[in-house]
Each structure stands twice: as C-alpha cells, then as structure tokens.
C-alpha cells in the first residue's frame with residue numbers, strides 16, 4: 001500500500017497523527033487540536049509565570065499525556081528591564097507626538113482599561129526569562145521562540161527532554177539556530193500573520209530546507225487549506241505551522257468583531273508594516289495603518305515603544321467602538337477562512353483536503369500508514 005505522505009518525521013518525533021501545527025493564544029483551541037491528533041502551540045507571551053503554569057495544568061487535564069508546546073517571544077533588541085512607566089518615558093518624542101495627533105483627529109480619549117499589549121512579556125528581556133523558568137519546570141514537549149534566538153535555553157531544555165523550535169524569516173538566521181542545536185526551525189514567510197520578514201513562504205522554505213542538513217523544517221505563512229499543507233510537505237517541510245486558520249474557529253476566544261473580520265477578509269486586507277509593534281508585522285489593515293502610511297508620518301518607533309503607542313490608541317478606539325479600527329494579526333491565507341468551524345473539524349478537513357490533493361496530483365491513493 002502507498003505510504004501516507006502526511007506521516008512525516010515530525011509525527012514520529014512527537015507521537016502525533018497529523019503534521020499540522022496550530023499556533024494560538026486560546027487554550028480551548030490547543031485542547032481541541034491536540035485531541036484531534038494534530039499539534040498545538042500555545043502563545044504565552046502575554047501571561048505571567050503563574051498564569052502559564054495554570055494554563056499548562058488546564059491543558060494537561062484536557063489532553064492527558066498528549067504533547068503540546070508553549071511559545072514565548074524573546075527579542076534581544078528590547079530594553080533589559082523596566083516598568084511600563086519607565087518604557088513609556090523612553091518613547092521617542094516624534095512618534096509620541098504623531099500618535100497624540102492621531103488621537104486628537106479621531107476624538108480618542110485615554111483608554112479606561114489597560115491596553116492588552118502592556119501585558120506582553122517581550123516588552124523587556126527580563127520577563128521572558130521568568131516565563132521560561134515555568135515552561136522548563138513543566139517540561140512541555142516543545143518550547144518555541146517566536147522572535148529571538150533561543151540558543152541560550154537549549155541545554156536546559158534538552159536536559160528535560162524538551163524540543164526547542166525557533167521561528168525564522170531568513171535562511172541565514174535558520175542556519176545560525178540550527179548550528180546552535182535547535183531541534184527544528186519554523187520558516188515563516190512574508191505571507192505569515194504576525195512578525196515576519198520580506199521573503200515569501202514559497203521561496204523561504206526550500207532555501208531553509210537546503211541548508212538544514214536533514215534537520216526538521218516546518219513551513220509557516222499563508223497556510224490555511226489542505227492544498228497549502230500538501231504544498232508545504234512537497235517543499236520539503238515536515239509540517240505546517242498555522243495561526244490565522246484558528247482565529248475564527250468556534251473555540252477561539254477572539255471577540256466576535258474580530259472573527260467576523262477574519263471570515264470576510266481577503267489577502268489584500270492584510271498589510272505588512274512596523275507601525276504596530278516596531279518590528280515588521282502582518283495584520284489586518286486599520287485606520288492606524290492608514291495614518292502611519294501618510295507621507296507626513298514619521299518612521300515607526302523601535303520595538304517595544306511603537307507597540308505601547310499602538311496599544312493605547314487601538315484600545316481607546318475599541319472602547320469607543322470606532323469604525324475601521326478592528327485589527328488583528330492575520331496572514332495572506334485569510335481569504336480561505338470563510339466558515340466558523342470547530343477546531344477539530346478544521347484539522348480533519350485540512351488533512352482530508354491535503355490527502356485528496358496528493359491523490360489528485362500523483363494518482364496514488366495515500367495509504368493509512
């Protein structure tokens with residue numbers, strides 16, 4: 001019987017059925033995806049060490065001993081430490097004044113609630129280190145690093161039987177991390193939601209595979225269908241890492257206005273800009289993007305200062321229910337996400353479509369393997 005092309009090395013190394021990885025900030029999505037036989041990585045940059053420990057406990061209660069991962073963001077270019085007030089005091093004047101001007105033009109007042117971005121661990125280098133301690137103590141199967149080189153944590157993770165994955169946007173960066181000993185790299189193309197570089201998934205993945213010397217490469221960026229999953233495997237990846245695909249799932253805890261925008265958006269509704277966080281990032285376009293794209297706008301401030309500016313203004317706009325300000329990270333594959341489905345169903349539909357594509361294109365019926 002023909003082999004199952006979706007049974008990759010990643011399935012063996014993690015003991016999972018399908019080489020589909022969900023990145024999400026929602027633990028219900030993690031549980032549903034894990035129990036459906038795929039793999040999920042929970043983004044925890046916004047949580048305190050105690051909250052991370054509680055999430056891990058909750059997920060384990062739902063999935064038993066099935067493996068899952070935790071993602072933290074570890075950029076080296078942000079200040080070593082500091083309170084939110086310290087960081088706000090360092091926001092460059094030009095960008096602060098421009099953001100004040102935007103607030104005035106839209107009639108935005110100071111938000112009542114603390115902006116969500118002020119909880120992100122990666123605003124300084126100090127918090128992620130405390131978050132990492134919990135993840136190491138809990139010995140989760142995979143520690144993924146969304147930004148920043150995780151090489152300093154490799155020995156500690158490996159001693160605990162954990163894998164370490166690094167997200168990369170360039171072959172050079174992949175080589176550096178693989179040489180340091182990461183267990184896999186996630187090659188995230190320009191198409192991807194969130195922080196991403198200039199090279200598209202179709203160019204980046206084979207470049208990284210070519211220098212990986214047989215080490216696992218996972219493809220990311222714009223993967224929202226089974227056809228994309230089949231393409232990722234064909235490009236040489238051992239799996240597909242996906243984010244946008246889960247945002248409008250039934251279990252997702254995103255607010256309904258965000259889900260509705262995701263379900264109706266097409267690729268052109270996403271934009272790649274540093275105006276949200278100071279690092280280039282793909283998100284849905286909002287009025288904030290339009291303001292920073294104007295010829296008179298200054299360049300965005302470096303991270304994390306731009307994030308503090310965008311966080312405050314976006315929070316105020318949300319509280320005042322302003323039209324055109326509903327934003328979220330989303331990849332170019334968003335146009336294929338058109339129905340709100342349970343996460344389990346998304347796993348099965350994506351896998352089934354990928355197998356059909358292999359059958360259609362090769363004429364070989366994939367075996368059960």
Ligand SMILES: Cc1cc2nc3c(=O)[nH]c(=O)nc-3n(C[C@H](O)[C@H](O)[C@H](O)COP(=O)(O)O)c2cc1C
Nearest residue numbers: 023043146192193194221222223242243244329331
């Ligand atoms: C709403 C949202 C938030 C994200 N936040 C993070 C994050 O905190 N850490 C991280 O490593 N990646 C983050 N990402 C990026 C994903 O890990 C992943 O690389 C990306 O979603 C892949 O592209 P796709 O959305 O086109 O599948 C985020 C993505 C989305 C959609």
